[in-house]
Amino acid sequence: MVSVPGFGAPSRTTRDASALTRVVAGAAGAAAAGLVYSTVIERNAFTLRHATLPVLEPGSSPLRVLHISDIHMMPNQHLKQAWISELERLEPDLVVNTGDNLAHPSAVPAVVQALGGLLARPGLFVFGSNDYFGPKPKNPFKYFKKNHTRTHGEPLPWQDLRAAFTERGWLDATHTVRELEVGSVRIVAAGVDDPHIERDRYEAIAGRPNPLAQLRLGLTHSPEPRVLDSFADDGYDLVLAGHTHGGQLCLPGYGALVTNCHLDRSRVKGVSNWGSTMKLHVSAGLGTSPYAPARFCCRPEASLLTLTAVSNGGDVDSVQQSLPQLADQFS
Incomplete structure (x- = not known):
């Protein structure tokens, strides 16, 4: 053939x-x-994370804290705005916002409207770099270098946002020690400006907080270890932070590739211990930069933290709730 x-x-x-x-x-x-x-x-795919943290003085009543961070709001993000507006139905005792609310010069009204009734509740806040400066396109490989040169975009109207927050009763904790009573819980709260762009001045709030407080609460946008060490040394019970976006792009079985700060990957989101007595909660945040609008294995989130007395048991990082579940439960 x-x-x-x-x-x-x-x-x-x-x-x-x-x-x-x-x-x-x-x-x-x-x-x-x-x-x-x-x-x-x-x-x-916005989600609500729950955690229970035993950080209050013995005999204290539980305190429900809603932790919001890294909204990175654009005026046309109506789904995000609608989801945030639903959070008021949780009826938290205290709202804590750890910054990076803005991603556009015209986004202040959208942020204020989305927060809605939450602004009528007791609240504390500090700002992040993306409250002061707009986002810019960046080489993504820079995030793997902790000390890369940082560039800023156009100035953002952070003064207008601060005025909107404070006029409705929220307290600016930036470089200030605040004392307030929420329900029957006496709180001392203090915060720093964003360490990610080296605006932190911890010396302005340094020292042991009021020993009569039932909760000593620290706030920072970026969870830089040097700041966390200072809060721990001064005897704070809990520090709330954001900035990391939970890694934003994560790998199954491995987790976050980077934290975008000097925090180790194991603490990139959720609850962890810092030192012998202090708790740290890092929010994975609700938004992204408009120049990197992607998340993988790291859903955008807000967190409802139930703070209990130290004798009431261990901390639990529990099941997340999606948008439909949240709407069904509180409708």
């Missing part, structure tokens, strides 16, 4: 080329699907 070129079984070269084409097409399809999932689906 004579074999005629161009007829019969394909050559090995042809088979190899066809297999390579299928592999490349499959990889491209998977990448496209991942891009759509991370930028369209997960980025908008």
Whole structure:
């Protein structure tokens, strides 16, 4: 039998080329699907995280704290605004906002409207870099270098946002020690400006807080270890922070690739211990930069923290709730 070129079984070269084409097409399809999932689906899959933390003085009544961070609001993000507005139904005793509210010069009204009734509740806040300066396109590989050079975008109207918060009764904790009573719990709270851009001046609040307080609460946008060490040394019970976005792009079984600060990856979100007695809670935040609008294995979140007396048991980082679950429970 004579074999005629161009007829019969394909050559090995042809088979190899066809297999390579299928592999490349499959990889491209998977990448496209991942891009759509991370930028369209997960980025908008807002969730509510619950945790119980025994940090109050013995005999204290429980305190429900809603921790919000890293909203990075754009005026046209109506789904995010609607979800945040639903949080008021949780009826928290105290709201804590740890900064990076803005991503656009015209976003202040959207932030204020979304927070809505939460602004009528007792609240504390500090700002982050993206309250002061707008986002800019960045080389993503810079995030793997902790000490990379930082560049700032256009100035943002943080004074207008601060005025809106304080006029409604929220307390600015930046470089200030605040004492307040929420329910029957006496709180001492103090905060620093954003350590990520070296605006922190811990010496302005340094010293042991009022020993009569039932909760000694620290606030910072970026959870830089030097600041956390200072809070721990002064005897604070709990520090709330944001900034990390929980890593934003995480790998299954591995977690966050980076924290965008000097905090280790194991503490990139949720509850952890800092030192022998202080608790740290880092929020994975609700937003992203408009120049990196993707999340993977790291849903945007707010956190409802139930603070209990130290004798009432251990801390629990519990199940998250999606937007429909939240709406169903509190409708």
